[in-house]
Amino acid sequence: MSYQKIKIPAGDRILAGKDGKLQVSDRPVVGFIEGDGIGPDITKASMMIWNRAVEKAYGGKRAIAWMELFAGEKANEVYGEPLWLPGETVDAIREYLVAIKGPLTTPIGGGIRSLNVALRQQLDLYVCLRPVRYYAGVPSPVKSPEKTDMVVFRENTEDIYAGIEWNAGTPEVKKVIDFLQNEMGVKKIRFPETSSIGVKPVSVEGSERLIRAAIEYALKNNRRSVTLVHKGNIMKFTEGGFKNWGYDLVRREYADVAAVAADCDWNPPAGKLLVKDCICDAFLQQILTRPEEYDVIATMNLNGDYVSDALAACVGGIGIAPGANINYTTGHALFEATHGTAPKYAGLDKVNPCSLALSGEMLLRHLGWTEAAELINQGIEKAISDRVVTYDFARMMENATEVGCSDFAKAVVERM
Numbered sequence: 055m056s057y058q059k060i061k062i063p064a065g066d067r068i069l070a071g072k073d074g075k076l077q078v079s080d081r082p083v084v085g086f087i088e089g090d091g092i093g094p095d096i097t098k099a100s101m102m103i104w105n106r107a108v109e110k111a112y113g114g115k116r117a118i119a120w121m122e123l124f125a126g127e128k129a130n131e132v133y134g135e136p137l138w139l140p141g142e143t144v145d146a147i148r149e150y151l152v153a154i155k156g157p158l159t160t161p162i163g164g165g166i167r168s169l170n171v172a173l174r175q176q177l178d179l180y181v182c183l184r185p186v187r188y189y190a191g192v193p194s195p196v197k198s199p200e201k202t203d204m205v206v207f208r209e210n211t212e213d214i215y216a217g218i219e220w221n222a223g224t225p226e227v228k229k230v231i232d233f234l235q236n237e238m239g240v241k242k243i244r245f246p247e248t249s250s251i252g253v254k255p256v257s258v259e260g261s262e263r264l265i266r267a268a269i270e271y272a273l274k275n276n277r278r279s280v281t282l283v284h285k286g287n288i289m290k291f292t293e294g295g296f297k298n299w300g301y302d303l304v305r306r307e308y309a310d311v312a313a314v315a316a317d318c319d320w321n322p323p324a325g326k327l328l329v330k331d332c333i334c335d336a337f338l339q340q341i342l343t344r345p346e347e348y349d350v351i352a353t354m355n356l357n358g359d360y361v362s363d364a365l366a367a368c369v370g371g372i373g374i375a376p377g378a379n380i381n382y383t384t385g386h387a388l389f390e391a392t393h394g395t396a397p398k399y400a401g402l403d404k405v406n407p408c409s410l411a412l413s414g415e416m417l418l419r420h421l422g423w424t425e426a427a428e429l430i431n432q433g434i435e436k437a438i439s440d441r442v443v444t445y446d447f448a449r450m451m452e453n454a455t456e457v458g459c460s461d462f463a464k465a466v467v468e469r470m
């Protein structure tokens with residue numbers, strides 16, 4: 055495919071085999087979107103870390119051929135018109151399979167809807183994978199942060215994030231409310247004249263593919279349990295459906311390797327994975343009081359958004375929380391930091407690049423380049439244990455050497 059503004063570097067396309075395994079040459083083309091706000095700072099710093107890790111791990115035999123893709127404010131500049139998510143950016147990720155992105159701005163209220171959510175939906179990246187583990191030395195607001203070791207599987211294409219909503223006072227919302235009241239017998243809209251209405255689609259297919267991915271991950275990585283986090287006591291058919299369909303799936307497809315908590319009195323037979331559930335509000339307090347009881351988490355879109363920032367805080371904050379958006383069937387994967395554009399720090403070369411750098415660590419692992427991934431972990435761990443950190447950690451540590459974003463990246467590279 056030819057592109058208008060995207061320059062394709064010398065290298066090879068990553069291909070997905072029939073078994074879902076990727077075919078990766080020694081010079082794979084990988085897309086990157088710099089992002090808005092702090093995006094350029096953390097992308098530049100992370101690039102330094104990723105490229106050095108690959109060079110060091112493979113002695114120059116392997117290298118990533120980076121291909122810049124445009125979205126957000128930079129897309130407006132490059133294309134010379136108000137174009138937030140050019141079609142060719144999505145096409146290029148479709149064609150080249152793997153990419154990484156910095157955060158993109160979403161204005162609150164009016165204006166464009168989330169470009170991040172649009173990318174996930176257009177590419178059907180149904181899993182938002184966010185591992186949460188503690189790096190020794192990172193300052194944390196909890197007493198025993200090392201007890202937090204969870205991997206969040208957040209459903210990425212449905213729920214309230216589908217963006218089906220109508221604003222209060224519009225003819226459209228009036229039509230929806232009339233339909234609900236007159237044709238569906240709804241009597242519970244407290245203030246019908248001034249309500250906005252949002253719709254929350256949650257399907258059997260969407261829930262099953264997400265929960266299946268979480269179970270497969272747990273089995274492959276010898277994890278102890280999968281917890282379905284939901285608010286099914288209130289939203290019976292959407293959040294409650296998610297839980298029930300998850301349990302049905304385990305009983306139907308995984309009976310030989312996994313057990314539903316209620317079926318085994320919370321004691322799975324030896325060697326079997328425990329699948330349990332927890333109501334989301336209770337879960338958010340238990341991650342502070344009893345984190346060791348949770349392992350792999352499967353949840354819906356909105357819960358997953360809240361849960362991932364709350365969990366990130368337990369291990370030091372969103373400055374160090376990585377993530378990936380993945381479709382395990384097509385092999386498409388878009389890696390990204392958990393945090394946003396932190397506009398007040400834009401261009402100051404100040405923030406922590408770890409969240410994006412570690413998303414790149416996940417990317418390298420996804421390509422099978424584990425040696426390079428390990429070097430990134432090692433460099434970050436050593437920098438933190440030497441107390442060389444960015445402002446977010448420095449303000450919670452004693453005797454820390456506070457450095458900027460690019461100097462932190464240099465400190466990591468020196469310690470690989």
Ligand SMILES: NC(=O)C1=CN([C@@H]2O[C@H](COP(=O)(O)OP(=O)(O)OC[C@H]3O[C@@H](n4cnc5c(N)ncnc54)[C@H](OP(=O)(O)O)[C@@H]3O)[C@@H](O)[C@H]2O)C=CC1
Pocket residue numbers: 092096156157158159160161170372373390391392393394395396397405406407408409446
């Ligand atoms: N995937 C994406 O692209 C996402 C995009 N967004 C978008 O980002 C914009 C800003 O959102 P906002 O709610 O302010 O959330 P942000 O995550 O951008 O920032 C909130 C706070 O988190 C801390 N923080 C964020 N990133 C870092 C970092 N790298 N290092 C250290 N600290 C960090 C800062 O805390 P402190 O002030 O304490 O220093 C910051 O003020 C919005 O438009 C939002 O929609 C939001 C989330 C995800």
Ligand SMILES: O=C(O)CCC(=O)C(=O)O
Pocket residue numbers: 158159160168169170171359392
């Ligand atoms: O796209 C956005 O504005 C928010 C996305 C978000 O918060 C997330 O992915 O965690």
Ligand SMILES: [Mg+2]
Pocket residue numbers: 359360363392
């Ligand atoms: Mg979020």
